[in-house]
Amino acid sequence: MILGDKKMTKTRTNRNLANIYFLILMILLWGVNFLPEDILAGTSENFAVNASISEIIIAVPALLMIGIWLIIRAVKYPDREPGQSPLLSDRLMFRALKPSSMLMTVLYTLTIMPLITLCNLITMLFVDNTILEYSTDIIDMPMPLAVFMLAILPPFCEELAFRGVVYGGYRRDCRPAGAILMSAFLFGLMHGNINQFAYAFVIGIAMAFMVEATGSIWPSILIHICINLRSVVAMFLLEHLQSGIFEEYLEMGEDLATEGMGLSILIYAILSVITILMAGAILGWVAQNEGRANPLKIFLANRHYKSERVSVWSVSLIIGIIAAIAMMVLVEVYA
Secondary structure, three states, X not given: OOOOOOOOOOOOHHHHHHHXXXXXXXXXXXXXXXXXXXXXXXXXXXXXXXXXXXXXXXXXXXXXXXXXXXXXXXXXXXXXXXXXXXOHHXXXXXXXXXXXXXXXHHHHHHHHHHHHHHHHHHHOOOOOOHHHHOHXXXXXXXXXXXXHXXXXXXXXXXXXXXXXXXXXXXXXXXXXXXXXXXXXXXXXXXOOOHHHHHHHHHHXXXXXXXXXXXXXXXXXXXXXXXXXXXXXXXXXXXXXXXXXXXXHXXXXXXXXXXXXXXXXXXXXXXXXXXXXXXXXXXXXXXXXXXXXXXXXXXXXXXXXXXXXXXXXOOHHHHHHHHHHHHHHHHHHHHO
């Protein structure tokens, strides 16, 4: 079970709110991505403004779903004391953790890095590296602003949405495997391109496992910060060591995506097998440290939850996924 619930009952409210959130998010992203250029004049060339708008679009519908959940809770439990009805902190998994668990979360992040890199390399055989395309815009910003816009703001907004509203909603109403995999899948789709989808899906699974291990979204926020901060710092260090390096990469185009890529993929594939085993061991340790069940065992015991849980699927989810895939295809075709 999760979040201290004594008994799980077959409900759909949290699942439906999670799916409706994703549909609303896709509608907003479609609107922003395909608005006429004259409406976006003055903002489309400003990376910081675009990044801020993207995070607002992600966070605001999540806050709306939280508000709706609070209203439903008030209607459903009108005469109960606060301690007798679900708490907002429980619903969003704002549970404090032991410092040792947070430290192990940093180590866990390091162990999943090779797999993230592997996914990135494989997709670069077919599509462009999206972050690389934005690299010159990023390094043109002051470093403190870049750190805030990429390594602070997105983790808090996106984790509130995808591990709090989406995964937290699924995990209350649906089976564990469905909650982990679908929340990660939607997190990948939200990025809107094949390159980021691949490794964001992997990151989403890794973060959901850690949330399951701890019952808290604080580790997923920390993982997200560490991953994004690594990218930002690496960009600024590379540019400092060799000015104009990202412009050279972009000019190289397809040659960059194929030269030596096969050997790199092989090396990272072998490294990923080793580090994934390490990540699994860390998950088990953190779960035990927090007095919770091993998330890998819960994942594998998924079928035992069938009688008391509902499917993650609903009409709103299907429409949202179709919209997300269509947007991803259009972005790749017209990029």
